Amino acid sequence: xxxxAFYTLGCKLNFSETSTxxxxxxxxxxxxxxxxxxxxxxxxxxxSVTDNADKKCAKIVREAQSINPDGYxxxxxxxxxLKPKEISEIPGVDAVLGAAEKFRLIELLDGFVKPETTQVLxxxxxxxxxxxxxxxxxxxxxxxxxxxxxxxxxxxxxTIPLARGKSRxxxxxxxxxxxxxxxxxEVKEVVLTGVNIGDFGIQDGKRTExxxxxxKAIDEVEGIDRIRISSIEPNxxxxxxxxxxSSSKRFVPHFHIPLQSGNNKTLRRMRRRYLRELYEDRINKxxxxxxxxxxxxxxxxxxxxxxxxxxxxxxxxxxxxNISYLHVFTYSERANTAAPEMEGRVPLKERxxxxxxxxxxxxxxxxxxxxENLGSxxxxxxxxxxxxxxxxxxxxxxxxxxxxxxxxxxxxxxTVTLKSINENGTVAVEEPEMVFEKH
Ligand code: SF4
Numbered sequence: 111x112x113x114x115a116f117y118t119l120g121c122k123l124n125f126s127e128t129s130t131x132x133x134x135x136x137x138x139x140x141x142x143x144x145x146x147x148x149x150x151x152x153x154x155x156x157x158s159v160t161d162n163a164d165k166k167c168a169k170i171v172r173e174a175q176s177i178n179p180d181g182y183x184x185x186x187x188x189x190x191x192l193k194p195k196e197i198s199e200i201p202g203v204d205a206v207l208g209a210a211e212k213f214r215l216i217e218l219l220d221g222f223v224k225p226e227t228t229q230v231l232x233x234x235x236x237x238x239x240x241x242x243x244x245x246x247x248x249x250x251x252x253x254x255x256x257x258x259x260x261x262x263x264x265x266x267x268x269t270i271p272l273a274r275g276k277s278r279x280x281x282x283x284x285x286x287x288x289x290x291x292x293x294x295x296e297v298k299e300v301v302l303t304g305v306n307i308g309d310f311g312i313q314d315g316k317r318t319e320x321x322x323x324x325x326k327a328i329d330e331v332e333g334i335d336r337i338r339i340s341s342i343e344p345n346x347x348x349x350x351x352x353x354x355x356s357s358s359k360r361f362v363p364h365f366h367i368p369l370q371s372g373n374n375k376t377l378r379r380m381r382r383r384y385l386r387e388l389y390e391d392r393i394n395k396x397x398x399x400x401x402x403x404x405x406x407x408x409x410x411x412x413x414x415x416x417x418x419x420x421x422x423x424x425x426x427x428x429x430x431x432n433i434s435y436l437h438v439f440t441y442s443e444r445a446n447t448a449a450p451e452m453e454g455r456v457p458l459k460e461r462x463x464x465x466x467x468x469x470x471x472x473x474x475x476x477x478x479x480x481x482e483n484l485g486s487x488x489x490x491x492x493x494x495x496x497x498x499x500x501x502x503x504x505x506x507x508x509x510x511x512x513x514x515x516x517x518x519x520x521x522x523x524x525t526v527t528l529k530s531i532n533e534n535g536t537v538a539v540e541e542p543e544m545v546f547e548k549h
Contacts, residue, residue, distance in 0.1 A: 111141045112222070115149035117170050120157025122246075122303045122340055124187060126254040128155045129246035131186075131213065138216055145173070151182045151222050153215070156189035156197075158273045158444075163189045168200045175202045182222040186212040188273035192445075194232035208232030209275055213242040238275035241313070245288055250296045250521045251493050254340070257285050257324060258304030263343075265370075266381045266448040267410060267441060270305055277309045282319055282327050293333030296521060298491055301338045302328070308346025322350050329358050335523060336491065336506065341366040341408070344392045345384040352392075356399040362506040363403035365396060366437075370410045372427030373420040379452065380413060386427055397432050402486070404479065404508040405433045409468055412441040412461030415454035421464050428471060434479035434508070436472035440465045473535075480537055483509050484528050490539070492519040502536065512536040 114135045118128040131153065132142050143149050152174040156167050167189060174183050184205040185197050191208045198206050205219050210233045218231055244256040260275040261268075280288075292300060302324075304310065311319035321342075328337060337360045342351075344367050355361040367389070371377050374385045396403050407428065411421060428436065440461045443450040488505035492513070495502055501515045505528075512532060513519065526539035 111139060112151065113143045113147065113149040114140045114151040114153065115143050115145045115147065116153045116155065117145060118155045119163070119166060120155070120159060120188065122254040122301060123244075123256055123259070123305065124155050124157060126244040126246040126256045126303055127187075127212070127242070128153070129254075130242075130244035131155075131215065134213075134216055145177060148178050149181055150178070151184070152178075154183070154185050154187075155212075156185060156187035158188040158192050158269050164193070164196060164200075167197060171200050171202045180224070182219075182224055184215060184219060184222075186215065188270070191232060191235060191238075191273045192269060194230045198228040198230045203228050205229040206232060209235060209238035209273065210240070235272055235275045239278065239315075241278045241280050243280050243284060243288060245292060247292075247295065247297065251491055252299040252301060253292050253297045254301045254303045255285070255288060255292065256280070256303050258307050258310045261306040262309065263306065263383065264381055264448075266379065266452070267413060267444065269444045269447055272446055274305055276315075277306060277312050278314075279304070279310045279312055279319070281313060282324050285324060286327055286331060289328055289331045289334060293331055298334070298521060298523060299336040299338060300328075300334050301340050303340045306343060306346075307340065308342045321346070322348065322354065325351060325354055325358075325361065329354075329360050331360075334360060337361050338364055339366075341368060343368060343383070344389045347392050349395060352395050352399060362508075363400040364406075364506070364508045365403065366406040366408070367392065368408035369428075370408060371413065371416070371420075372409075372424035372431075373416070376413055376416050376420050376424070379415055380410075381448070390427075390431065393431055393433060402483065402507050404435075406435050406437060406508075407431075407433050408437045408439065410439045410441050411464035411468060412456040412458075414441075414449055414452040414456065416441075416456055417454070418460075425467060425471065428468070428475075433475055435476045436468055438465050438468045438472060476535070477531065480509055480528075480531055480535075483507070483537070484530065487525060487527050489523050490526050491523050492521065494520045510536050511539050513539055 116128050118124050154170050182204050186207045190206050194206045211231045246254045258279040260277045261271045262277045308321050310321035311317050372386050490503040490511045492503035496515045500512045503511050529538045529540050
């Protein structure tokens with residue numbers, strides 16, 4: 111039995127795709143192993159958002175070669191689509207597959223025989239029109255279920271449309287069938303995943319369904335305890351979606367909503383499709399219906415033309431906003447996007463300082479959100495981890511909880527009272543009151 115190992119960089123979507131590709135290998139009789147277990151085949155799923163994607167990719171290839179110099183190395187993923195030639199020149203790479211090819215890799219790389227020269231099978235991105243469904247089953251607790259791929263927006267900083275192609279989706283019917291498969295396993299939480307998930311519903315270039323249709327349909331699937339939406343653009347997060355999730359049996363009170371800038375001039379330059387007033391309105395609507403809802407925010411600092419005053423505008427906007435944490439990205443130039451051509455390059459040092467300020471703000475927001483939750487009762491889904499004798503899990507509204515390690519708790523939903531904030535930022539719970547929930 112030939113052995114295959116996977117390495118995934120980047121986002122939840124990549125993880126769901128690696129997981130599905132690994133199941134394709136298992137169906138063909140390959141054995142999935144860890145990198146260290148001398149695999150015959152190494153599959154590296156890359157990301158284009160990662161800084162130094164090229165260096166990271168080369169490092170992993172070197173590692174693969176040192177583990178098994180005769181191993182076959184194939185590179186797939188966003189970075190493979192964007193820079194196939196550069197990747198093919200990394201010593202030790204046997205094949206590079208683009209977005210339209212990656213799900214056919216077993217068929218295309220027939221037998222995984224090391225070639226004389228690197229095989230590059232990366233069509234132009236306009237060829238990536240098929241939707242390939244995917245979901246991850248990495249640990250038993252949580253699954254990333256891919257429902258949408260690609261993006262039709264043209265944000266000035268983003269390479270994703272070039273790496274993943276146009277917006278396209280699975281049908282609600284297919285997704286429900288995957289969701290039922292997942293429900294039949296032990297997995298308790300499904301995270302709906304996509305590039306621009308709010309744009310869900312385009313099939314063969316035509317809009318046939320809406321994201322809210324999916325939300326309503328999947329809420330009915332028995333056997334899934336929790337459903338989370340990974341990230342949704344503010345302009346696509348409608349009142350209907352917010353209202354439905356607020357009364358849903360399974361959708362948890364947690365949204366992750368990219369803002370990118372709290373300064374309207376910068377938002378326009380970024381080619382985002384909303385202004386900060388709309389964003390604020392979305393947050394207010396959510397908090398009005400779900401006061402305990404966790405809200406995460408993506409922000410980019412140091413975008414070209416962002417002056418110190420513009421940054422302070424973003425800072426103050428976020429400081430006033432009732433949100434729970436930030437994901438801060440330091441702007442970095444990406445080839446073939448509009449932003450690097452724009453005036454007003456922000457010095458790297460300044461970008462880093464702004465990033466630091468927002469990371470401190472994020473910590474403050476998170477602590478404040480956790481404090482607001484102390485004393486309340488919540489359900490925690492415990493994960494399979496152990497650190498200094500403690501295990502962890504998340505409440506429905508994404509408070510990270512720590513409890514004494516107990517293997518019986520892994521993948522269990524338990525009702526707890528949130529007691530206090532630990533030094534490391536997690537929340538301690540009242541363990542004696544733990545009661546098992548029925549699955
Ligand atoms: S919405 Fe903008 S940032 Fe998000 S994937 Fe599409 S182009 Fe990129």
